[in-house]
Amino acid sequence: MVNGKCTVCNCPWTTHMHITYENKRIVRTVIDDNVQKMISEKKNNYELISALIDNCDCLIKELKVEQDLITQISAKFANFTRQNAIAVFNDDLEDYLEHLIREEKEKRSKGSQNTSVIEGLESMKNSYKEQQRIFDQAIQNNEPCDVVELSQIPELVRQLYSLKHNGEQLRRIARNVYIIYLLFISVSGTQWNYGNLGPDIWSEYYPSCDGQSQSPINILTACTVYKDFKPFTFISTHDEKHYFTLKNNGHTIIGTINNEYKQSPIQLTGGGLNGTFEFVNFHLHWGENYKSGSEHQVNGVKYAGEIHFVYQNPVTSQMAVLGMFMQSYLHKKRFVFDKNDLTRDEWHRYFDTAKTLTSENDSILFDSNVTLLMGENLQDFWRYEGSLTTPPCTEGIIWTVFKRPIIFMEEEFKHLRDNVYFEDYRGPQPLFNRTVYRNFYSEKLSSIPDYNRCLLDFQYEKAMNIISLFGVINCTARSFFFFLLVIYFILLFILFVVFRKMRYSVERKKNE
Ligand SMILES: [Zn+2]
Numbered sequence: 017m018v019n020g021k022c023t024v025c026n027c028p029w030t031t032h033m034h035i036t037y038e039n040k041r042i043v044r045t046v047i048d049d050n051v052q053k054m055i056s057e058k059k060n061n062y063e064l065i066s067a068l069i070d071n072c073d074c075l076i077k078e079l080k081v082e083q084d085l086i087t088q089i090s091a092k093f094a095n096f097t098r099q100n101a102i103a104v105f106n107d108d109l110e111d112y113l114e115h116l117i118r119e120e121k122e123k124r125s126k127g128s129q130n131t132s133v134i135e136g137l138e139s140m141k142n143s144y145k146e147q148q149r150i151f152d153q154a155i156q157n158n159e160p161c162d163v164v165e166l167s168q169i170p171e172l173v174r175q176l177y178s179l180k181h182n183g184e185q186l187r188r189i190a191r192n193v194y195i196i197y198l199l200f201i202s203v204s205g206t207q208w209n210y211g212n213l214g215p216d217i218w219s220e221y222y223p224s225c226d227g228q229s230q231s232p233i234n235i236l237t238a239c240t241v242y243k244d245f246k247p248f249t250f251i252s253t254h255d256e257k258h259y260f261t262l263k264n265n266g267h268t269i270i271g272t273i274n275n276e277y278k279q280s281p282i283q284l285t286g287g288g289l290n291g292t293f294e295f296v297n298f299h300l301h302w303g304e305n306y307k308s309g310s311e312h313q314v315n316g317v318k319y320a321g322e323i324h325f326v327y328q329n330p331v332t333s334q335m336a337v338l339g340m341f342m343q344s345y346l347h348k349k350r351f352v353f354d355k356n357d358l359t360r361d362e363w364h365r366y367f368d369t370a371k372t373l374t375s376e377n378d379s380i381l382f383d384s385n386v387t388l389l390m391g392e393n394l395q396d397f398w399r400y401e402g403s404l405t406t407p408p409c410t411e412g413i414i415w416t417v418f419k420r421p422i423i424f425m426e427e428e429f430k431h432l433r434d435n436v437y438f439e440d441y442r443g444p445q446p447l448f449n450r451t452v453y454r455n456f457y458s459e460k461l462s463s464i465p466d467y468n469r470c471l472l473d474f475q476y477e478k479a480m481n482i483i484s485l486f487g488v489i490n491c492t493a494r495s496f497f498f499f500l501l502v503i504y505f506i507l508l509f510i511l512f513v514v515f516r517k518m519r520y521s522v523e524r525k526k527n528e
C-alpha cells in the first residue's frame with residue numbers, strides 16, 4: 017500500500033481489496049463404504065461365478081465318471097441276464113436311451129436348443145452298445161474273466177449304491193425293482209425245481225443257497241432262547257378284503273396284491289421288527305402226503321404244509337416272512353371243524369379258487385382278507401434270521417414261525433399236488449452260529465432225547481459251573497482249616513508256656 021493506493025493495481029485501497037488463494041495439492045485417500053461394497057460384491061460375484069464354473073466342471077467330470085460306470089454295470093447286468101437266461105433277453109437301457117433320444121429330437125423340432133443333450137445321449141448309447149459288443153465277444157470266445165458271475169452282482173450293486181450323485185436315487189429305484197425281481201424270481205423258474213434240479217443242487221446256480229444262514233431249519237425247542245418281543249400290530253386295513261392275483265408259477269401258488277394305491281393297505285409293525293412292513297406276497301409249501309410238506313420242522317416233526325406271508329420294510333428293504341404250519345389229518349373224523357371258524361372258511365374259498373389254476377402260468381383274481389387267512393393264533397412264535405427258502409436263497413431275512421398250526425383238510429392239498437407239483441418244500445438247513453428265539457416263556461422237552469441234547473449241554477455247563485464254584489469254596493475252606501490249625505498250635509504253645517510258668521510259680525511258692 018503506497019499513498020493509500022494498492023500496490024497491485026494502483027487503485028485507492030478504499031475501493032477494493034485483493035484476496036489471494038494458493039492452491040495446494042493434497043492427496044487424501046477416502047474409502048467410501050458404498051463404493052467399496054459394490055466393488056467387493058462384484059469381486060465376490062466374479063469369484064462365485066468362477067467357483068461355480070469350476071464346480072460345474074468338476075461335477076460334470078464326476079457325473080461323466082458315474083455315467084460311464086452306470087453304463088458299464090448296466091451292460092454287465094444285461095449280460096448276466098442274457099447269460100443266465102433268467103428271461104427272454106430284454107435290453108431295457110438301450111430301449112430307454114432310444115426313447116429319450118426320440119423325445120429330445122421331438123423337442124428340437126419344436127425349436128428347443130438341445131443338440132448337446134442329444135449328442136450326450138447318443139454317445140452314452142454308443143458306449144453302452146460298445147460294452148455290449150465286448151461282452152458278446154467275450155461270451156462267444158468263452159473268456160470266463162469277462163463273463164459276469166452271480167457272485168459279482170452284489171459288488172456291482174454296491175458300486176452303484178456308493179455313487180456320490182446317483183447312488184441314493186439308484187438305491188430308491190432298486191428297492192422297487194428288487195421287489196419285482198423277487199416276484200419275478202419266484203414267478204419264473206428256469207434253473208431250479210423240486211425234482212431233478214431240486215434243493216440239493218440249487219447252490220450250483222445260486223451260490224447263496226450254500227450260505228450259513230439258510231432257511232428253513234429244524235427248530236429244536238429245547239435249544240430256543242426266551243426273548244420278549246412286542247406283539248404284532250396290523251393297520252386297520254389289514255383286516256379288510258383286497259384283491260389278489262393267485263398264480264400257478266410251477267413251484268407254488270403265489271398271491272400278490274392288486275394294489276392301485278401308492279401305500280400298501282396291508283402293513284404291520286411290532287413283533288420285534290424295525291419299522292413298518294408291507295405285504296409282498298403269500299404262498300404255500302406242501303408235501304406228497306399229510307405228514308410232510310412244511311419247510312420248518314419242530315423237533316424233527318413236519319407238518320402237512322407251510323404258509324408264507326412275505327413282508328418288506330420299504331425304507332430299509334428288510335424282508336420278513338411270517339410262517340404258519342398247515343396241519344392236516346388223513347381221516348376227517350379225527351378232527352371236528354368249528355362251524356364258526358372264519359379262517360377255515362377263508363382258506364376253503366382260497367382252495368376253491370386255486371384249484372382252477374390247473375397249469376403253469378394260470379392266474380385268477382381272488383378277493384381275500386389276510387388277517388382272516390392268518391387266523392388268531394399269532395401269540396406264540398419262534399424267531400431267527402434266515403433266508404428265502406427258494407433260489408436265490410437271499411439271506412438276511414427275519415423269520416417268524418408261529419407255533420400253532422392252522423387246520424386243513426387232506427383233499428385240499430390234492431389239487432396243489434396235481435396242478436403244481438407233488439411237493440415243493442426245502443428240507444431243514446444247518447443252524448451254524450444262529451440262535452432261535454421264542455417269545456413264550458416255557459417250552460416243553462421233546463420225547464426224542466437227541467433233540468434235547470443242547471439242553472443237556474446247557475445243564476452240564478450249569479453243573480460244571482456249580483462244581484467249579486464248590487472248588488472255590490473248597491479251596492478257601494482248606495486254607496481256613498490250615499489257618500485254624502496254626503491258631504490251634506499257637507494256642508497250645510501259649511498254654512504250654514503259661515502252664516509251665518504256673519507250675520514253676522506254684523513249685524516256687526511250695527519251696528518257700
Ligand atoms: Zn488493486
Ligand SMILES: [Zn+2]
Pocket residue numbers: 299300301324405
Ligand atoms: Zn416260501
